[in-house]
Amino acid sequence: MSDTSHEGLHVPGYVRDHDTHPSLDFPFYKSTCLRHPKRPLTLLPHMLTEITAPVLGEDRLGALDHDLTRQHEEEPQGQRIIVHGQVRDSDGAPVPHTLVEIWQANAGGRYRHTGDNWPAPLDPNFTGVGRVITDERGHYRFVTIRPGAYPWKNHQNAWRPAHIHFSLFGRAFTQRLVTQMYFPDDPLFFQDPMWQSVPDEKARERMLARFDYDATEPEWALAYRWDIVLRGREQTPFESEEEVLEDDE
Amino acid sequence: MSTHPTTPSQTVGPYLHIGLPWPDGPFAVAEGTPGAVWLRGAVYDGAGAPVTDALVETWQADPQGRFDHPDDPRGAKGTPGFRGFGRCPTDATGSYAILTLKPGPVPGPTGEQAPHVDVSVFARGMLHRVVTRLYFPEEEIANAQDPVLNSIEDPRARATLIAHREEGGYRLDIHLQGEDETVFFDV
Numbered sequence: 372m373s374d375t376s377h378e379g380l381h382v383p384g385y386v387r388d389h390d391t392h393p394s395l396d397f398p399f400y401k402s403t404c405l406r407h408p409k410r411p412l413t414l415l416p417h418m419l420t421e422i423t424a425p426v427l428g429e430d431r432l433g434a435l436d437h438d439l440t441r442q443h444e445e446e447p448q449g450q451r452i453i454v455h456g457q458v459r460d461s462d463g464a465p466v467p468h469t470l471v472e473i474w475q476a477n478a479g480g481r482y483r484h485t486g487d488n489w490p491a492p493l494d495p496n497f498t499g500v501g502r503v504i505t506d507e508r509g510h511y512r513f514v515t516i517r518p519g520a521y522p523w524k525n526h527q528n529a530w531r532p533a534h535i536h537f538s539l540f541g542r543a544f545t546q547r548l549v550t551q552m553y554f555p556d557d558p559l560f561f562q563d564p565m566w567q568s569v570p571d572e573k574a575r576e577r578m579l580a581r582f583d584y585d586a587t588e589p590e591w592a593l594a595y596r597w598d599i600v601l602r603g604r605e606q607t608p609f610e611s612e613e614e615v616l617e618d619d620e
Numbered sequence: 621m622s623t624h625p626t627t628p629s630q631t632v633g634p635y636l637h638i639g640l641p642w643p644d645g646p647f648a649v650a651e652g653t654p655g656a657v658w659l660r661g662a663v664y665d666g667a668g669a670p671v672t673d674a675l676v677e678t679w680q681a682d683p684q685g686r687f688d689h690p691d692d693p694r695g696a697k698g699t700p701g702f703r704g705f706g707r708c709p710t711d712a713t714g715s716y717a718i719l720t721l722k723p724g725p726v727p728g729p730t731g732e733q734a735p736h737v738d739v740s741v742f743a744r745g746m747l748h749r750v751v752t753r754l755y756f757p758e759e760e761i762a763n764a765q766d767p768v769l770n771s772i773e774d775p776r777a778r779a780t781l782i783a784h785r786e787e788g789g790y791r792l793d794i795h796l797q798g799e800d801e802t803v804f805f806d807v
């Protein structure tokens with residue numbers, strides 16, 4: 372071991388995954404114009420603050436946060452669905468005990484939000500907000516209704532494909548991810564800047580849930596599976612050095 | 621090594637408020653905690669207009685420079701009642717406010733890092749979060765030796781990361797774009 376490894380505190384960082392993500396500057400999505408930094412980003416080496424994150428537990432959850440169809444007196448309008456999957460890192464390791472938060476429009480494509488007032492009805496029985504913690508194998512599961520598409524003003528006759536907003540913490544600050552889950556065979560992708568902001572076609576498909584017949588519940592709900600992959604660890608030179616030493620012994 | 625490509629980021633959109641804010645989000649410590657300070661500021665766009673639909677999140681060490689997290693090689697050790705994490709949506713003036721404890725210095729690979737808070741900003745019109753750091757104005761000596769601050773050559777740019785002292789705590793405005801553009805990090 373070198374002296375510097377005694378003096379300083381080396382920790383394994385996380386793999387950088389720039390190729391996956393949209394650029395902050397994406398003119399087709401008009402609101403990016405005044406909201407993207409114009410100077411190049413400064414490289415931040417991963418140190419203790421970046422490889423840790425809040426450990427959030429079951430105390431963040433309400434009793435019915437996993438089931439968006441049971442949060443009111445009656446059931447919401449729309450098609451009841453199960454949305455489930457596994458959260459893993461890019462090495463394939465499950466990400467257990469991590470908070471997953473979702474929010475979405477109702478079956479008619481309207482959010483329960485003061486800023487959303489397009490002429491589609493609100494549903495008194497649907498809030499559109501859910502939270503779960505992944506289990507020890509990184510699995511999550513929600514019951515909800517299939518959200519509707521909705522119009523917005525980005526371009527002439529703009530419509531968002533049906534989607535569910537997801538927010539994940541992972542186990543490190545570097546793994547924090549906010550994203551959207553889409554449904555297979557949606558006809559609206561061709562004109563959606565959010566979908567198209569992801570440069571790689573294959574990466575776009577990773578935002579797509581798949582219909583999961585095996586997970587459907589007969590006479591009750593259709594199911595979709597969506598697996599989410601967060602960044603994995605990279606080896607530091609220090610770690611490899613240690614491994615070499617171990618191998619030698 | 622990495623065999624599974626990651627899931628792309630997408631914007632939080634304009635309706636994040638139904639899903640993300642928590643009643644206790646702005647309180648990394650409870651009100652009335654001795655030593656608690658407010659981190660306040662506003663988020664501005666490239667036209668200088670306040671960003672009224674952003675979400676600001678903070679993550680930091682406790683006053684001893686420790687993290688209550690299993691990956692801290694010194695052992696998970698926190699301060700009781702201190703979450704280290706704050707989350708606050710911006711209001712009609714673009715402002716956020718997070719009540720926390722000032723962090724202690726944190727070890728880095730080449731010596732100590734000055735006390736700092738990692739800050740994420742999410743908003744409509746942002747397809748990915750941006751990340752910056754908040755440093756403290758009274759830590760001149762530690763700041764002068766901080767490896768991250770020292771990686772920024774332009775003193776004006778470096779100054780965008782240093783909060784200002786104000787009544788009850790500190791202030792750091794965040795400029796997404798423009799002449800005063802904040803330094804953002806590739807994490």
Ligand SMILES: [Fe+3]
Binds near residue numbers: 531536
């Ligand atoms: Fe949406």
